Amino acid sequence: MTAVAARPGLVDLCALDRLVPDLGVAALVGDEQVAVFRLADGSVHAVGNLDPYSGAAVMSRGITGSRGEVPTIASPVYKQVFSLVDGQCLDAVGMDPRPGRGPDLPVYGVRVDHGRVLLDPRPVR
Amino acid sequence: MTEHVVVVGGGMVAHRFVEALRARDTARAFTVTVLAEEDRAPYDRVALSAFFSGTAPDDLALGDPTLWSDGSVDLRLGSAVTALDRGSRTVTTAGGEVVGYDHLVLATGSYAWVPPLPGADLPGVFVYRTVQDVVALRDWVHARAAELDRPVRGAVVGGGLLGLEAAGALHGLGAHTTVVEFAPRLMALQVDEGGGATLRRIVEGLGVTVRTGAASEAVEAGPDGRVGGLRLTGDDAALPVDVVVVATGVRPRDELAAPAGLATGQRGGVLVDDHCRTADERVWAVGEVANIQGRCLGLVAPGYSMAEIVADRLLGGEATFPGADLSTKLKLLGVDVASFGDAFGQAPGALEIVHSDPVAGTYKKLVLSDDARVLLGGILVGDASGYAALRPMVGAELGSDPALWLLPEDAGARPRTELPDAAQVCSCNGVSAGEVRASVAEGCHDLPAVKACTRAGTSCGSCVPLVRKLMAVSLAEAGLAVSSAMCEHFAMARAELFNAVMVSGLRRWSEIVGRFGTGRGCDICKPAVASVLASLYDEHVLAEDRAALQDTNDRVMANLQKDGTYSVVPRVPGGEILPDQLLLIGQVAKDFGLYTKITGGQRIDLFGARLEQLPAIWQRLVDGGMESGHAYGKALRTVKSCVGSSWCRYGVQDSVGLAVMLELRYRGLRSPHKIKLGVSGCARECAEARGKDVGLIATENGWNVHVGGNGGFTPRHAELLVEDVDTETAVRVVDRYLMYYVRTADRLQRTAVWQADHEGGLERIREIVVDDVLGLGADLDAQMARHVESYEDEWAAVLRDPERLAQFASFVNAPDTPDPTLAYVEERGQRRPATDAERAAGPVLIASTTLEVRS
Numbered sequence: 014m015t016a017v018a019a020r021p022g023l024v025d026l027c028a029l030d031r032l033v034p035d036l037g038v039a040a041l042v043g044d045e046q047v048a049v050f051r052l053a054d055g056s057v058h059a060v061g062n063l064d065p066y067s068g069a070a071v072m073s074r075g076i077t078g079s080r081g082e083v084p085t086i087a088s089p090v091y092k093q094v095f096s097l098v099d100g101q102c103l104d105a106v107g108m109d110p111r112p113g114r115g116p117d118l119p120v121y122g123v124r125v126d127h128g129r130v131l132l133d134p135r136p137v138r
Numbered sequence: 139m140t141e142h143v144v145v146v147g148g149g150m151v152a153h154r155f156v157e158a159l160r161a162r163d164t165a166r167a168f169t170v171t172v173l174a175e176e177d178r179a180p181y182d183r184v185a186l187s188a189f190f191s192g193t194a195p196d197d198l199a200l201g202d203p204t205l206w207s208d209g210s211v212d213l214r215l216g217s218a219v220t221a222l223d224r225g226s227r228t229v230t231t232a233g234g235e236v237v238g239y240d241h242l243v244l245a246t247g248s249y250a251w252v253p254p255l256p257g258a259d260l261p262g263v264f265v266y267r268t269v270q271d272v273v274a275l276r277d278w279v280h281a282r283a284a285e286l287d288r289p290v291r292g293a294v295v296g297g298g299l300l301g302l303e304a305a306g307a308l309h310g311l312g313a314h315t316t317v318v319e320f321a322p323r324l325m326a327l328q329v330d331e332g333g334g335a336t337l338r339r340i341v342e343g344l345g346v347t348v349r350t351g352a353a354s355e356a357v358e359a360g361p362d363g364r365v366g367g368l369r370l371t372g373d374d375a376a377l378p379v380d381v382v383v384v385a386t387g388v389r390p391r392d393e394l395a396a397p398a399g400l401a402t403g404q405r406g407g408v409l410v411d412d413h414c415r416t417a418d419e420r421v422w423a424v425g426e427v428a429n430i431q432g433r434c435l436g437l438v439a440p441g442y443s444m445a446e447i448v449a450d451r452l453l454g455g456e457a458t459f460p461g462a463d464l465s466t467k468l469k470l471l472g473v474d475v476a477s478f479g480d481a482f483g484q485a486p487g488a489l490e491i492v493h494s495d496p497v498a499g500t501y502k503k504l505v506l507s508d509d510a511r512v513l514l515g516g517i518l519v520g521d522a523s524g525y526a527a528l529r530p531m532v533g534a535e536l537g538s539d540p541a542l543w544l545l546p547e548d549a550g551a552r553p554r555t556e557l558p559d560a561a562q563v564c565s566c567n568g569v570s571a572g573e574v575r576a577s578v579a580e581g582c583h584d585l586p587a588v589k590a591c592t593r594a595g596t597s598c599g600s601c602v603p604l605v606r607k608l609m610a611v612s613l614a615e616a617g618l619a620v621s622s623a624m625c626e627h628f629a630m631a632r633a634e635l636f637n638a639v640m641v642s643g644l645r646r647w648s649e650i651v652g653r654f655g656t657g658r659g660c661d662i663c664k665p666a667v668a669s670v671l672a673s674l675y676d677e678h679v680l681a682e683d684r685a686a687l688q689d690t691n692d693r694v695m696a697n698l699q700k701d702g703t704y705s706v707v708p709r710v711p712g713g714e715i716l717p718d719q720l721l722l723i724g725q726v727a728k729d730f731g732l733y734t735k736i737t738g739g740q741r742i743d744l745f746g747a748r749l750e751q752l753p754a755i756w757q758r759l760v761d762g763g764m765e766s767g768h769a770y771g772k773a774l775r776t777v778k779s780c781v782g783s784s785w786c787r788y789g790v791q792d793s794v795g796l797a798v799m800l801e802l803r804y805r806g807l808r809s810p811h812k813i814k815l816g817v818s819g820c821a822r823e824c825a826e827a828r829g830k831d832v833g834l835i836a837t838e839n840g841w842n843v844h845v846g847g848n849g850g851f852t853p854r855h856a857e858l859l860v861e862d863v864d865t866e867t868a869v870r871v872v873d874r875y876l877m878y879y880v881r882t883a884d885r886l887q888r889t890a891v892w893q894a895d896h897e898g899g900l901e902r903i904r905e906i907v908v909d910d911v912l913g914l915g916a917d918l919d920a921q922m923a924r925h926v927e928s929y930e931d932e933w934a935a936v937l938r939d940p941e942r943l944a945q946f947a948s949f950v951n952a953p954d955t956p957d958p959t960l961a962y963v964e965e966r967g968q969r970r971p972a973t974d975a976e977r978a979a980g981p982v983l984i985a986s987t988t989l990e991v992r993s
Contacts, residue, residue, distance in 0.1 A: 022289060022312035027950045035686035036693075038950040044958070049950065053648065053658070063959070068974075069702030070959050074690040074749075078660035080626070081586070087661035089690035089698055094660070098193055099469070103602075112974070113498065116523065119472060120191045122310055135345070136472060137191040137310035 023131040032057070032130065037073035037086070042134045047121055048073035049130065050097060052084055058097040059121035059132055064088045065102075065110040072118065080104075086118075140169050140210075143452065144229060144237055146219045146394070147245035148174020150183055150438055151425030153200045155243060155445035156211060162453055169210045171237060173229070175218040175246075176268060179206060184438055186272055187303050190310045195269045219246075222398040224418055229394075243448055244395075244408055244416075244423040248388035248436065255295070255384070257357030262365030263382045266304040275383065279311040282380045289314050293368045293377055295354045296385035297324040302470040304383040305346055309471065316347040316377060318354055318370065328466060328477035329501075332494055333519040336501035340473045340520060343499070357382055390427045390434050403429035412459045413451055414444045422448045435462050439566045446568075463565045467518075467525045474522035479515025479532040480505050488514055493544040495520075502544045504528075504536075511535045513543075526604040530561035530571065563608065564601045569594035574605055578612035585609065586626060624885060625662040628655045632810060632885040636670050645671060647683050665689050666885050669772055672808035673880045676928040678935055679771070679808075680942055691770035694946065695932055696752055697743075701960060701971040704752060705745040706732070707769035708759050709805060712779045712797030712817070713740030722762040730755055733968045738849075739776030739814065741767060746969065748956055750948040756933045765931040768806060772886075774813045777801035778826065782819030782836070791836030793819035796865065800834075803869070804876065806929050810883040810892075813876065814848070828856045831889040832872050837861075841868040845875055846890045846900065854890040857900055860908055873922040874907035874915060 026040045032051035039062045040047045046062035050073075062070045067090035075087045077097070084097040094104040100118035110116050119136035143159070145152050156170055174180070181198040189195060206213045214231075221230040228238045250265035252258050262282075264275045282290045292308040294301045297319025308315045317324070323334025324341065338348050353371040360366025367376030390407040394400075400416050401409045407429025414422050414430065425441035426434055435441065440462040450457035465478035483490050487508030494501045500520035507514060513531045518524060528543060534557075536543055557563070559572030569592045577591040585602070588609050589595050595602040623629045628651075630638065635654065644650050650667055651659055659667075668687035672679055679685075679692050691697055696704035708723065723742050727734045730751060732744040747755055759765075769775060777800045780786065782793030797817040807813070816827030817834045827833025833844040839862045847856030860871055883892040893900050905911045907918070936942045947953035961982040962969040972982040 022283065031944075031950060033685070033945070034683075036945065039948065041949040041952045041955060041958075046949075046957070046959070067700060067702075068959075069700065070957050071690070071698070071702040074693070074698075076661040076664050076689065077658065077686065078627075078664065079658035080660070081657075084658060085660065090700070090702075092661055098188060099191060101469075115474070115521065117469075117472075122190060133310065133312055135309060135312060137187075137306070 022133060022135075024134050026130045026132050029057075029125050029128050029130055035077045037075065037077070039070065039073040040132065042132060045134065046070045047132060047134075048075075048086070049123065049132070050077055050086065052077060052097075056084070057123050057125055057130060058084065059123040060086065060095065060097060060100050060118040061121075061136070064090055064093070065114040065116060065118070066091050066093050066105070066108050068111045068114075140167055141240040142238065143168050143170045143241045143243060144239035145170060145172045145243045145245055146222075146229060147247055147391075147425075147427070148172055148176060148180050148213070148215070149245060149247045149425065150180060150200060151247070151441035151445050152243075152245035153180035153205075154442045155245060155424060155449055157201055157205060158446050158449035159452065160205060160208060160211065162449060166210060168241075168452065169212075171212045171239075172214065173217040173219050173231060173237065174213065174215050176270070177216050178269060179203070179213060179215065181269065183267075186266075186269070187307055189269070189272050190276070190307050195273070198269070219394060222394045222400075222421075224398050224400075224421065227420065240420065241452060242421045244421065244427055245425050245445075246391035246394070246427045248390055248426040248434075250300075250384070251387050251389040252384045253354075253386050255354060255357060257359065257365075258384065260357055260359050260365050261363070262380065263357055263384060266300055266307070266383055266385050267388070272307065275307065275381070276311060278381055279308070279313055283312065286380065290380045291378060292316070292381040292383065293318055293379045294383045294385055295368070296387070297321070297348070297350065298327060298385065298387065299325060299466070299468065299470070300387070301383075301385035302341070304385045305341075306471040308381070308383065309344065309346055313381065314345075314347075316349060316379070317341070318352050318368065318377075319348070319350045320353055322351045324348065324350065325475060328481065329475065329517050329519060330482060330503065332492060332503065333475075333477075333501045333517045336494065336496075336499065336519045337473060337475060339496070340499050341471055344471055346471065388426065388436055390429070392427055392429075403432070403434070405434070407434040413457070414448050414459065415451070422451075424448055430459055431461065435464070437462075437464060437466065439463060439465075439568075442566060443568055460568075463562070465529050465565055467522050467529075474518065474520060476518040476522035476525040476529075477516075478525065478529045479513070481515045481517050483515070485514055491541050491544065493541070504540055504543060506536070506540055510540065513540070526601050529565065530557055530563050530601075530604070534558060534561060557608070563604055564592075564594035567593040571608055574608045575612045578609055579616065582609075583613060583618060584623075584626075624666060625660050627651065627657045627659050628663045628666075630654065632666055632670070632887075633882045635666065636673070636881055639667070639670050640674055645675065645682070647687055659687075661689070662885070665692070665772075668692070669808050669810065669885075676925050678930070679932060680936070685942075685945065694749060694752060695756075695766060695770055695936065696747065697770045699745060699971075702957060703745070703960065704747045704749065705743050705769070706747050706752070706755055706759075707737065707741055707743050707767040708764040709767035709801070710741040710776075711801040711805075712777055712794050714779075714794055714798060719762060719764060722759065722764070726755055726758050729758075731969065733970060737769075737776075740778050741769075741776060743769070746962070748948060748960070750946055750954055750956070753937060753943055753946050757937055760931070760934050760937060766806075766933045768932075771806075772809055772811055774801070774804040774807045774809070774815070777804075777815040777817060778830070779817045780819050780822075780824035782817075786819055788822060789819035789836070790838055791819055791841065793817040793825065793834075793836060796834065796841075796868075797825075800869070800872070803926055806932065807876065807880070807925055809876070809880045811886050811888045813889070815872075829853065830856060832856070832875065834868060834872075840864045843868050843871055845903075846893045848888050848890050850888075852890075857893075859900070859904060870919065871908055874918045875903070877918040877922050878903070878907055878914070 034053045037050045048062040049059045062072045075089045087094045100120040102116040122133035180200045218232045219229045250267040290313040292313035293316045294305045297317045305317045355369045358367040369376040395408045408423040409429050410423045424444035447457040467476035483505040489506045491504045503517045505515040557571040561571045582588040582591045594605045664687040777797040779793045779797030783789035814830045815832045816825040816830040818825040818827045829847050833856045834841045843859045844856035845859045961972040963972045
């Protein structure tokens with residue numbers, strides 16, 4: 014079971030069991046913070062933990078949900094809603110992101126292998 | 139008598155055609171057979187890259203799958219058509235099947251064109267067009283990474299839209315990626331030189347190498363016969379690579395046309411007129427394979443238009459191709475790129491306004507008419523937030539200062555221009571502002587309804603903010619009430635949900651949303667359901683599956699502050715505090731370096747506690763006999779009191795005693811909004827009780843009970859509910875008032891608004907809670923008794939539970955490491971979060987403040 018860490022480029026974050034469905038966790042990958050979510054349907058998603066609208070590293074503490082068919086995460090600070098699939102901000106609640114930040118969250122490739130949660134530390138988009 | 143339509147091809151445009159025909163052919167005059175080459179039902183090719191962010195191929199499926207099980211539609215997968223015989227009106231599939239038609243729609247799309255490049259057939263060379271392509275690419279990169287034991291090196295030949303998509307995919311797979319483009323800039327068809335330069339800087343900033351003005355000469359094999367290098371003209375050595383993606387454009391799949399005697403364009407594509415009809419009136423071509431108005435169009439929006447036109451024509455309509463809108467907005471490698479209208483300023487006399495910000499990494503250009511008034515087109519790179527608002531303005535006047543449109547959206551300066559009805563809002567589906575407005579007038583009163591009715595925003599979604607705005611304005615103009623639905627997941631208001639949950643006896647989120655709602659919920663309905671469950675069952679806020687329903691405040695039982703740390707408020711019932719507890723609070727604040735402030739509710743707030751510090755802080759407080767103050771909850775906050783008859787010369791009743799009793803009675807009571815109480819020991823009202831949800835004011839004979847007051851945004855004085863009652867009666871009346879409020883108020887509705895909106899107002903509430911005309915009294919009393927009896931300190935319970943404690947880690951892979959983004963400065967002897975300017979200016983106290991001696 015330790016062999017999975019050998020896959021180059023991927024970072025072993027934790028056991029899948031550590032993720033409670035719909036309760037996000039933050040992970041530290043180098044200097045970057047990533048928010049990881051295991052949804053009730055079993056899928057695992059990872060986005061940047063930094064909330065572009067408040068500047069605080071809190072996305073892991075938001076509430077998961079859906080807009081239409083898109084699984085979402087809401088910022089716990091000012092309640093912007095982001096897609097967990099592509100990181101796009103779906104509802105900016107009339108606010109602008111903090112200076113120097115785009116409206117969307119980076120999305121990371123994440124997968125589960127032998128019960129471990131593996132993250133590709135380079136954002137997909 | 140039905141006619142038979144055969145669609146050759148199973149892509150996005152084929153899907154749209156079938157959908158449109160089925161939706162409009164209400165008389166069932168047509169049956170449809172779709173012959174698709176790929177083995178999967180039509181999917182969203184535009185979103186192909188989402189596959190790499192974890193989207194399963196099946197999630198890319200387009201539209202409602204029941205379309206294909208409709209009795210009059212026959213979708214045949216893996217059925218490539220190899221021949222067309224117009225004489226006998228039949229097509230033949232690769233499997234030898236012969237299918238007759240009355241009408242034939244060619245929707246074969248394009249194939250990824252690979253230039254004559256020696257070595258392009260080596261293993262490890264891919265194209266980027268189908269789900270099969272991306273699966274093969276992923277598998278190859280993963281396999282090579284495992285074999286080589288180092289990051290895979292990849293090259294993408296082609297730096298256009300598709301090439302950057304492919305580069306994003308390779309980069310996302312962990313490959314060291316180089317983009318090779320023959321033109322002097324990236325995305326040469328969509329952006330100009332300035333935009334290309336900005337795009338290049340951003341892409342390079344992501345770690346992708348860019349080679350422009352570079353010609354690929356050959357793919358070279360490595361010693362194992364697989365891809366080993368890419369040779370560029372003029373380079374001394376080949377670029378060492380393990381995988382090559384060729385993304386040099388697409389060509390129409392028009393091979394059925396010529397043998398069947400149908401004309402094709404000089405650069406390919408089946409020639410059609412403005413009605414998408416070929417020279418044979420029974421044969422049509424739509425999408426990328428159609429050569430319309432002299433060219434083939436590689437975007438989905440005009441393809442959709444063509445599909446709608448053919449459906450319309452078959453049904454006897456007169457639709458005509460309006461000309462292609464080649465506007466695009468994309469996110470490539472996380473970079474926004476948009477190009478619309480006359481992006482290159484080719485109109486005679488066209489003027490350009492350019493705003494380029496190398497620091498922010500944005501490039502924005504507007505092309506204007508020669509009088510600088512009318513918008514003709516534009517290019518946005520790095521920040522395309524203005525696209526949704528700008529694109530529909532093409533052809534319209536921008537106002538006196540067009541440059542304001544280049545400012546970030548909602549900066550406030552942008553002129554408020556009413557969109558003309560004719561302005562196209564959704565270019566994917568050709569929906570105008572007027573159509574959105576009309577749909578609202580016809581009864582679509584929320585976004586899902588408007589989208590379903592007009593199709594606006596259902597393809598790429600970039601116009602959704604604009605559609606929402608148009609809808610909101612139209613609704614307001616019509617004076618229409620906004621629906622009482624809590625959110626898109628629950629059509630009912632909180633009070634109805636409360637009853638539904640109570641009557642059903644359901645206790646789990648999945649059961650409740652399954653029975654009464656839809657979807658996965660959101661940050662509005664989830665906490666509301668959690669609050670209802672907490673009010674009904676007096677269980678821990680984190681019991682069962684409830685942690686995930688709670689706002690972060692309830693989830694970690696502390697108040698989130700602007701920098702992501704929390705504040706901690708121990709309960710101080712009635713504002714009465716032991717000196718030892720004051721010392722304890724002070725010592726905890728010193729030990730953890732917390733900023734300290736007295737609250738308006740007669741207690742002490744400790745700011746700046748990090749998530750992972752909360753259990754240690756609370757362990758100290760609980761050990762010292764203190765408990766949660768629920769400052770974070772929609773729940774009872776405080777019962778404020780004056781010192782009353784025990785010390786005050788004027789006090790007539792023991793206000794502190796009653797305040798302490800009430801606070802201990804209602805502590806932890808979950809409600810639609812926060813609840814505050816006050817108790818004053820005489821008519822001088824030093825506790826400001828009439829500014830509270832419930833205020834008790836002492837009289838010579840007992841208490842006057844006032845209800846429905848609050849401070850805040852709209853201050854209200856509480857109104858008299860009962861007069862001169864003894865303590866026991868006062869408590870019973872307050873019990874019932876609060877419980878009745880908890881059951882029937884709307885989400886986030888304070889008592890003042892609730893009782894004003896209640897049918898019959900306070901008068902009716904008095905009849906219910908004092909005179910018990912509805913016979914609810916015993917029930918309300920019992921519910922409150924249950925609450926009082928079952929109360930336990932939430933924090934003490936969590937400290938006993940290792941599983942819940944595990945949720946207080948800062949990082950799942952570094953549970954005690956402080957958030958490295960925190961930074962503080964000292965002010966008046968304490969710390970506060972550093973501002974952006976202070977962070978930029980130099981050294982600030984980082985997370986572990988110097989004041990902190992333990993963590």
